[in-house]
Amino acid sequence: MQPFNLRVAMFSGNYNYVRDGANQALNMLAGHLLRQGVTLRVYSPTTDTPAFPPTGDLVSVPALPVPGGRAEYKFAWHLPRTTREDLATFKPNLVHVSAPEVLGHRAVSWARDNGIATVASLHTRFETYPAYYGIGFLAPLMIKGLTRFYNRVDQVVTPGESTAELLREWGVTKPIRIWSRGVDHARFNPARRDLEWRRSLGIADDEFALGFLGRLVLEKGLDIFADVCAALRERGVRHRVLVIGDGPARDWFAERVPDAAFAGFQRGDDLGRAVASMDVLFNPSVTETFGNVTLEAMACGVPVVAARATGAVDLIEDGVNGFLVPPRDCEAYADAISRLVADPALHKAQGAAGYAKAQAYQWDAINQKVLDTYLEVMARRG
Numbered sequence: 241m242q243p244f245n246l247r248v249a250m251f252s253g254n255y256n257y258v259r260d261g262a263n264q265a266l267n268m269l270a271g272h273l274l275r276q277g278v279t280l281r282v283y284s285p286t287t288d289t290p291a292f293p294p295t296g297d298l299v300s301v302p303a304l305p306v307p308g309g310r311a312e313y314k315f316a317w318h319l320p321r322t323t324r325e326d327l328a329t330f331k332p333n334l335v336h337v338s339a340p341e342v343l344g345h346r347a348v349s350w351a352r353d354n355g356i357a358t359v360a361s362l363h364t365r366f367e368t369y370p371a372y373y374g375i376g377f378l379a380p381l382m383i384k385g386l387t388r389f390y391n392r393v394d395q396v397v398t399p400g401e402s403t404a405e406l407l408r409e410w411g412v413t414k415p416i417r418i419w420s421r422g423v424d425h426a427r428f429n430p431a432r433r434d435l436e437w438r439r440s441l442g443i444a445d446d447e448f449a450l451g452f453l454g455r456l457v458l459e460k461g462l463d464i465f466a467d468v469c470a471a472l473r474e475r476g477v478r479h480r481v482l483v484i485g486d487g488p489a490r491d492w493f494a495e496r497v498p499d500a501a502f503a504g505f506q507r508g509d510d511l512g513r514a515v516a517s518m519d520v521l522f523n524p525s526v527t528e529t530f531g532n533v534t535l536e537a538m539a540c541g542v543p544v545v546a547a548r549a550t551g552a553v554d555l556i557e558d559g560v561n562g563f564l565v566p567p568r569d570c571e572a573y574a575d576a577i578s579r580l581v582a583d584p585a586l587h588k589a590q591g592a593a594g595y596a597k598a599q600a601y602q603w604d605a606i607n608q609k610v611l612d613t614y615l616e617v618m619a620r621r622g
Contacts, residue, residue, distance in 0.1 A: 464547075521544045
């Protein structure tokens with residue numbers, strides 16, 4: 241089978257209505273598939289005000305706002321008749337599901353009922369979310385549900401070996417391949433650093449910019465970030481927090497890091513400038529499966545201090561291009577950041593090491609691995 245023989249139905253819970261790392265990866269993959277001659281159709285909830293134009297044909301799936309203060313996200317509660325009819329007309333020979341939600345389950349069931357190959361990609365560690373909202377007791381049940389989901393498909397792809405090993409520990413027995421992530425090196429590189437832009441935010445040239453990059457939601461480890469900043473202040477470590485992003489927890493976060501410079505959402509080349517203008521990226525999140533922000537910082541020559549968790553352990557060599565820290569050890573985070581502030585030579589060496597490592601992460605080569613996986617699945621099924 242050749243790529244032009246593939247007809248792929250891709251399912252996403254959020255293909256383009258809220259920008260995040262997962263849908264950026266899916267859209268990059270879609271572009272690669274289309275360039276290689278694959279026929280692709282994407283099914284996802286949509287809004288009238290998407291964050292960016294979709295790559296490929298996008299079919300809207302009816303959905304409701306997610307309750308609990310996260311109404312910016314949509315929840316598709318079933319695979320409606322209109323979507324099933326569209327699928328029947330499209331006649332896919334492979335279904336790719338990217339989220340273990342109801343829509344993903346129903347898509348897998350539809351594919352199995354119709355004898356169609358299935359691939360699932362892992363993007364987010366949803367089982368870590370309950371702990372941030374006071375319902376941590378649900379995590380074991382979620383792990384059971386996730387394990388069942390990934391065992392229902394023909395093939396799983398994960399962003400790194402750490403997430404692949406996690407799934408195996410849960411009891412996922414289906415074949416697993418690695419689909420890493422790439423980075424736009426023209427956009428993310430050290431030359432994008434802009435001291436004038438920093439000054440416009442009130443950050444002096446000699447201030448150490450401690451960066452946060454991502455949506456301002458509790459599951460990104462905002463509580464740990466704020467506690468570490470407090471520890472640095474108590475130690476007298478001169479720094480200034482630079483926040484790139486926005487989200488529902490912005491006000492909560494601003495109260496806890498009152499001297500932070502909030503730059504809001506940045507896109508395109510402006511995002512590259514913002515990342516390169518940090519002095520260190522601090523990423524205490526344990527919900528990442530890869531950590532696009534970590535790779536973007538590395539490509540900009542910015543050292544990273546991160547939680548020793550999935551994603552980060554695949555990118556960071558402790559002490560070489562950053563530091564890996566036990567996830568909730570605020571004093572250890574403060575120690576790592578303090579070392580980088582106090583030792584310019586170490587800071588420069590770690591930045592250079594990260595930049596060198598990031599050069600291997602090229603989107604086309606990485607996305608080709610997914611296309612190769614599709615073809616392997618089809619060959620196994622005969």
